[in-house]
Amino acid sequence: MTQTKRNVPFFNYPFVFTSHEEDYVNIFKDVGRRGAFVLQKDLEEFEANLAEYSGSKYALGMSNATDALQLGVMAGGIKEGDEVIISSHTMVATASAIHYAGGKVVPVDAGRDLQIDPESIKKAITSKTKAICPTQLNGRVSDMAAIQKIADDHGLDIYEDAAQSLGAKFQGRGAGTFGIASCISFYPAKTLGSFGDAGAVLCQDEEVYEKLKLLRDHGRHPERGVINWAFNARLDNMQAAFLNYNLKIYPQTVERRREIAARYCKNLSDVSHLVLPPAPGSESERFDIFQNFEIQAQKRDQLKTYLADHGIGTLIQWNGQAIHHMKELGFTQELPQTDKLFDEIIMIPLNMSVTDEDVDYVSEVIRDFYKNN
Numbered sequence: 001m002t003q004t005k006r007n008v009p010f011f012n013y014p015f016v017f018t019s020h021e022e023d024y025v026n027i028f029k030d031v032g033r034r035g036a037f038v039l040q041k042d043l044e045e046f047e048a049n050l051a052e053y054s055g056s057k058y059a060l061g062m063s064n065a066t067d068a069l070q071l072g073v074m075a076g077g078i079k080e081g082d083e084v085i086i087s088s089h090t091m092v093a094t095a096s097a098i099h100y101a102g103g104k105v106v107p108v109d110a111g112r113d114l115q116i117d118p119e120s121i122k123k124a125i126t127s128k129t130k131a132i133c134p135t136q137l138n139g140r141v142s143d144m145a146a147i148q149k150i151a152d153d154h155g156l157d158i159y160e161d162a163a164q165s166l167g168a169k170f171q172g173r174g175a176g177t178f179g180i181a182s183c184i185s186f187y188p189a190k191t192l193g194s195f196g197d198a199g200a201v202l203c204q205d206e207e208v209y210e211k212l213k214l215l216r217d218h219g220r221h222p223e224r225g226v227i228n229w230a231f232n233a234r235l236d237n238m239q240a241a242f243l244n245y246n247l248k249i250y251p252q253t254v255e256r257r258r259e260i261a262a263r264y265c266k267n268l269s270d271v272s273h274l275v276l277p278p279a280p281g282s283e284s285e286r287f288d289i290f291q292n293f294e295i296q297a298q299k300r301d302q303l304k305t306y307l308a309d310h311g312i313g314t315l316i317q318w319n320g321q322a323i324h325h326m327k328e329l330g331f332t333q334e335l336p337q338t339d340k341l342f343d344e345i346i347m348i349p350l351n352m353s354v355t356d357e358d359v360d361y362v363s364e365v366i367r368d369f370y371k372n373n
């Protein structure tokens, strides 16, 4: 070891606020003094900016991404008993959103790149399958060409859990624009973070958009009064104002995240005990935004302890529980390919408070571990 011990937390929550504290305080005062709290112009502006940035026809602010996906799936027409195929490597939120929209959740394997495995999708299709809902995991878009082909061949709809992938692209097209409806999350630790729970739904069809506006606001139509059963799933105007600010600087955020990822890739590419995500710029079809830097590591649990002993925070996504592991929720699938991935996956620190020195330190400690183990 040539470097001295330093602390690299997995995520630095105060930094979400302190990074631009003065500007945020000014936004708080401005919105507060205007009394603009619910469905006001900051929200409308944010929705217009978000639609433009993501390349989506429509964007609507929502209370969080889970609600956004549930209402998106409902607006898209999923009915009681319709089977919806998802990746087992996703948050329980993907499953619960579809479940409460009436769909039957069918988890399938993730592939080597940790995205939903198209071959595994094909095997899970039955006469009741209605849709595929890939999770655009870790700031990367799944193979949407293969998924679109399967959907076309079998007459299936597509939805996306794009909670982690605002700004990521596949063949030039943005995450969240492939589906009938897609969710984006602004949870504080997400790439576009807010100061609490917040999310959005993206959609491309005007009819779906009109349904979603009703679903998020008590079914209240501007002229006709209440016209359907609905929810309260609005994004707070205050959060929208902060998010508007964060979206303006988001291209720099993405650039920095890609820089950190590139540095990890350069530092660790020759460590044979690891599988790394593809380095930014290494694939012509993709633009990844690195919500996470999730690696596959031999002796994963020992590595995690070793890193902790050296002041480095890591996280095993979903606490190591894939969807098909949640037997209490009624899942009976056996997915050995995903089980194997879940023995090795671990995320190392990649966020806006991480410095180049941090990256070099984390990399060196990892190299050190494999030299001695």
Ligand SMILES: *Cc1c(COP(=O)(O)O)cnc(C)c1O
Residues within 6 Å of the ligand: 064, 065, 066, 067, 090, 091, 093, 094, 135, 161, 163, 164, 184, 185, 186, 187, 197, 198, 199
């Ligand atoms: C964060 C996340 C969600 C949930 O987002 P919320 O805004 O917290 O509801 C859903 N799916 C994935 C893949 C996520 O990472």
